[in-house]
Amino acid sequence: MQKLLKKYINLKRLSFLPSWSILFIDIFITTSVALFTFVTFRMIGVDFYDTYPASIRFSIFLGVVFFYFFLFKTYTGIIRYSSLKDATRLSKAIASAFITVVVIDTLHFITQDKHIFVLMTVFFYSIVILFALISFRIFIKTLFKYFAGNEEQPKSENLVIIGVNSTTIALAEAFVNDNTQYKLQFFIDKNKFLNDKKVLGIPVVAKTNSIIAILRYNKIKHVVLIKNFLPEKEELELLEDCLRYKINVYNPKLVSGFDTNVSTVKSLKKYTINELMFRDTISIENPSVISAFAAKTILVTGGAGSIGSEIVNQLAKFNPTRIVVLDQAETPLNSIQLTMSAAFPNVPCHYELVDVTNKGEVTQLFKKYQPNIVFHAAAYKHVPVLEDNFMQAVKVNIFGTKNILDAAIEANTQRFVFISTDKAVNPTNVMGASKRIAEIMVQSRFHTQKDATKMQIITTRFGNVLGSNGSVVNLFEEQIKKGGPITVTHPEINRFFMTIPEACKLVLEAGTMGAGGEIYIFDMGKPIFIKDLAEKMIRLSGKEPYDDIDIVYTGLRPGEKLYEEVLADSSKTLPTYHPKILIAQDPVFCYEKVEEFLFKLNNNTFENKAELIEAFIELVPEFILTPQE
Known part of the structure; x- marks a missing residue:
């Protein structure tokens, strides 16, 4: 018999009972036990009150018990894994039911001068029912353990x-x-x-x-x-x-x-590598930050990118009137539309396939939506690509930003948050210099506005983001999957890192601070050597660096420096109420000078990168020429 049962009972294939079936079994056990106990009391001559028929008394008692089954969710556990928690839930339910019946009987006696129940029998019902329910769970648990113990055990x-x-x-x-x-x-x-x-x-x-x-x-x-x-x-x-x-x-x-x-x-x-960064979890609990985004129309440029999409995701939790997601990449825009529709079906989102360099389309979009707040995350950011395609850095990072900024001012937008990078500090490449020029432009533009219609313009500056598009972490993961080698440009190169959610939460927090014109920098923690990051990721994959997967040094790329800075050398910082956010006191430029520079930049045709760098140095004299230049 035992062998026959083992032959036909396969625990691995036996699925878990749904909650409704467990509830049905509990109801069946409770009803059967209560009925059996009632009949037993009848047989031994217990004299029940005849205030109501037995069927009504029985229904009241069971109805109360079933109510507490629902209240304490006694049926949600999985029987084969029953524990002290499940027994505690059952005990609370039965005890509560008994107390409720006592209260009902007492109130009835006070008002009608008659008892409904013989409370001694109700107490006995309760004890026997609790014992039966717990015994059933112990029996099932023991049964499963018995069959599991007789199965061939996997090597533990x-x-x-x-x-x-x-x-x-x-x-x-x-x-x-x-x-x-x-x-x-x-x-x-x-x-x-x-x-x-x-x-x-x-x-x-x-x-x-x-x-x-x-x-x-x-x-x-x-x-x-x-x-x-x-x-x-x-x-x-x-x-x-x-x-x-x-x-x-x-x-x-x-x-x-x-x-x-x-x-x-x-x-x-x-x-994962994210947990190994040892940065405290950041949560937005400031009521003023949360209320700043509620009932607002918010535009996020570059909204389908890694940073932009996370900003959109976090903004959706603050009950905005609507979120406008702008991006020029069709497939990523479709992806975020599908994601947001599933995650936040009640948040109105609009998806616009627009290039920020197209001034006409940008202007039309602002007229259509009249956003209250703009997060400008759209940018080209890959250093080696922009070293070869330097005019795209000018077109997108500088003049694309100008188009969004001009349209926001014209549409009476209340707040403009520009997302910059630590590569803008003492830049050594076209990408970093283009972002520094954009910083100068938006900051100086703030001070030229009339007070009556002043848009608050904020700049946020931070370093590398773990898992973002083009992140070194993603590259290393792909190289590890292929068996290596991992390529690192230099054994001494280091970078600051943040996780995407952490960076975006700080962007949202900083975006509500101040009166405008500030450049906020984030506490990026300690810089991490890329070589150490590569070794950690190899070990996390269960491999050994240099034995299973090699690390190869390829040399610094054009425009790349060994370490990034968050502040320029001459800068000072001021604290804010948030310990991870500081204000950089970079010099503010006269917008007339910036406008003159932009006019020349827009009307010149640069034959090579050297000419462009020479033009950049007029506004960014701290531009550092690397040996590759």
């Missing part, structure tokens, strides 16, 4: 959880209950009082400060680490050590479904 891999708290205990429950490839060996904690204690029957090790030594001694290959459980320096060192010794590290905050205690283990995710 040792895993350790670092830190003991409610999140990791919930995760540990899943390891204990689920039949997975991992075998939870022990917890590691910093609290030495927990040493040799047990949680869910799992021992806690807290006898040494060297976590990596414990992991290596016990030959652990998988670790779950709570973000910020360790001080930042220790966390970084541990992650570096784990990468070096090929120990996979998982972040429990990335795991979905803790409450269900299922799919938790299966959906464990490794730390």
Whole structure:
């Protein structure tokens, strides 16, 4: 019989019961047990009140119990993974039902001078029903464990959880209950009082400060680490050590479904390069920032790009009147339209296929929508490409910005946020210089406006963004997939990095600050050597740098410098209320001079890049010629 059952019962193929079926089973058990108990009491001669017929009393009691099943969602758990949480929910439901019946009976006695229920029997009903429901879950759980225990077990891999708290205990429950490839060996904690204690029957090790030594001694290959459980320096060192010794590290905050205690283990995710940047999560909670975008028409240029699309995504959460997404790339524009339609179906979005260099189309678009706020993210940004196509940098980054700026002023736009780059500081390439000229142009234009119609013009300046289009991270990922080598231009080259959501949240925050004319710079943290970034990414992929995947140095590209700066050498900064946002005190140019420069730039035909650079230096004397020039 046992072999026959195992032959036809395959736990891997047996899907989970839907919530409605669990509720139906619970109702069936409750009704059957209550009816059986009632009949038993009748048989032993218990004298029930005849205030109402038995059917009505029975219906009242069951109706109250079922109500609390819904209220406490006792049916949402998965029976084979039932835990103390499920038993607690059932206990609360049954206890609440009993108290409610007592209240109903008491109120009826006060008003009608008659009892409905014999409360002793109701209490007994409740105890027996609770016992039956919990017993059913234990039976199913035991049944699954029995069949799972008799199946051929996959080879398990040792895993350790670092830190003991409610999140990791919930995760540990899943390891204990689920039949997975991992075998939870022990917890590691910093609290030495927990040493040799047990949680869910799992021992806690807290006898040494060297976590990596414990992991290596016990030959652990998988670790779950709570973000910020360790001080930042220790966390970084541990992650570096784990990468070096090929120990996979998982972040429990990335795991979905803790409450269900299922799919938790299966959906464990490794730390990514984003989590290894160690930057605090930024959230927008300032009411003035949120209200600044509510009930507004907002235009985002370059809205289908990596930065622009994230700005659109975040703005949609602030209840704007409408968002106008402008881009010249058809396929990305279609992609963001599909994404936004699915994610924010109630936010009115308009998608305009427009080139910012087409002044007529830009002007017409502003007349059509009359935006209150403009985020200008449209730009060409790839340094090597623009070194060869230098006139496109002039056309898009300078005059495209001018077209948007002029149209915004003419349309009485309230606020204009220009998104710049740290490459504009002491530029060494055409891209950086073109963005610095655009910065000078928008900042000087602010000061020429009349006070009555003054548009607030803000510039935000930050460094490289992880995962953006053309990001070195994306390039490295592709090279790792192909088996290498990874190409780095110079062993000493370093860059500042931010994640896309972090950068965009700071843009939105800075975009509501000040009265206009400011250049805001972001705290980019510490610069990261590109070589170190490449080595981390190789190790995250389970490979070893230089052995499995090589790193090749190709030499600096035209216009590329070893390090980026956020501030010019002569600049000073002022603090703002946000610790990650500062104001750069760059000199403000006279707009007449800027206008004269733009006129000459627009009317000259540059035969080569050297002529263009010579023209740029008139407005950007800090332009640094690299050896390739």
